[in-house]
Amino acid sequence: MNYPIYLDYNATTPCAPEVIEAMMPYFGTHYGNAASKSHPYGWLAENAVETAREQVANLIGARPKEIIFTSGATEAINLGIKGTFEAYFGEKQHYITFATEHKAVLDTFEEIERRGAEVTYLKVNTKGEIRLEELQDPILPHTKMICLMWANNETGVIHPVKEIAKLAESRNIIFFTDAVQAAGKIPVFTQGIHLMALSAHKLYGPKGVGALFVRHNHDLPKPLAQIHGGGHEKGIRSGTLNVPGIVGFGKAAELRMQEMRTEAIRLGELRDQLEKGLLTISDTFLNGSRENRLPHVSNIAFGGVEGEELLKRVNQKVAVSSGSACTSISPKPSHVLAAMGLSSDLGRASIRFSLGKNTSESEIDLTIDWVRKVVFEIRRH
Known part of the structure; x- marks a missing residue:
């Protein structure tokens, strides 16, 4: 596969x-x-x-x-x-x-x-x-x-x-x-x-x-x-x-005792690279605190797109989710984002990117290019 x-x-x-x-x-x-x-x-x-x-x-x-x-x-x-x-x-x-x-x-x-x-x-x-x-x-x-x-x-x-x-x-x-x-x-x-x-x-x-x-x-x-x-x-x-x-x-x-600290630094840099690329897209913003958060997680809202279509298209080349795996089968917006005051539409049009040990810089570059392409195409239609 x-x-x-x-x-x-x-x-x-x-x-x-x-x-x-x-x-x-x-x-x-x-x-x-x-x-x-x-x-x-x-x-x-x-x-x-x-x-x-x-x-x-x-x-x-x-x-x-x-x-x-x-x-x-x-x-x-x-x-x-x-x-x-x-x-x-x-x-x-x-x-x-x-x-x-x-x-x-x-x-x-x-x-x-x-x-x-x-x-x-x-x-x-x-x-x-x-x-x-x-x-x-x-x-x-x-x-x-x-x-x-x-x-x-x-x-x-x-x-x-x-x-x-x-x-x-x-x-x-x-x-x-x-x-x-x-x-x-x-x-x-x-x-x-x-x-x-x-x-x-x-x-x-x-x-x-x-x-x-x-x-x-x-x-x-x-x-x-x-x-x-x-x-x-x-x-x-x-x-x-x-x-x-x-x-x-x-x-x-x-293993995590040995790797955790150095890996957190590496993933933090890759996460920042991902956000830098995606947040240049108009009408996008970060969900959550920029400072006090895990180094490998980014949750981004994409305005002006239909959430289900966005997730379906992005997942053709990048496996991501709109929330926890336990609730990913639900079409409802995330209860977490709703509690933070996001509208239902923006909640559904938000994507959680979470990076890990196998994530590379080239994968981040490919992800930025692919998500940008998907968002622009959905907005055009």
Whole structure:
């Protein structure tokens, strides 16, 4: 198949060759169940899982015992939010989150609302940024959690996690961050954070494996298990562990520790080159903050074109998306851009370009030429 240029790294990343190599023995030669404690097949699998647990913990500055492996970030988010709701069962409960969170977060909060929780959805400004002073007022005596993503998956805007962690700590409230787009791209930390969702396939690891960081040594309750049967992962997440996937996740985390900083500089330069070329097109502008954002993401609105036609034509030669992969099948404009005040038409005519390890300068030049051509042709007709 003649694939287009790939600029949709926020949707998924290709497995790094070293990751595939690390995983392969655990599909065949070392096929043991990590829960089999009585023979070498199980011991070897368990050792591989514990090595990966340490590698993932190192990436975020956690302790290995604080990493709970899941099937991905969506499960980790459900476990963190629903599990906390159930840990406080019987109490009056209030949660604070933001209108620009990923659908995995927003839909999970809608579910606990149906079960009786109160949820406040805070707004963002036109750049997609939050206002810290507006976070103080909604805190109630029965507020149990503040939930905020580290970096937005559509605009790349980085939120003030350190300040919110301090606020949550001072008020004895659980702070949960979806760090899926941040971990492995920029340095992250766990100080003041109680729960953090991670995903392997966003950082050059395999699909179908993620993790929930669960902070130890504090008084606030840990989330209750949502999957029962066998007591795996310290009883928080039962189920036979995906050993090859977990090994791949660990290796990917180790690689990102080595590559992240230099790669961020390279991708930032390529991203700036892309924007310089595209924003010279009339009636185009950047969605989100120019300063405080991930180095590899650019979300650009193209005025005067029909969004569905624009995306269809651009994707003939450059693989991009209009928002998160989870909502790309929907013709509705992005809820993130809508929350930032964009009109429906401009929201639909916005494209997220996300760059990655395989992105080259020549690909950026080709992308600029192709997008310019497509926009001019659509506008002519």
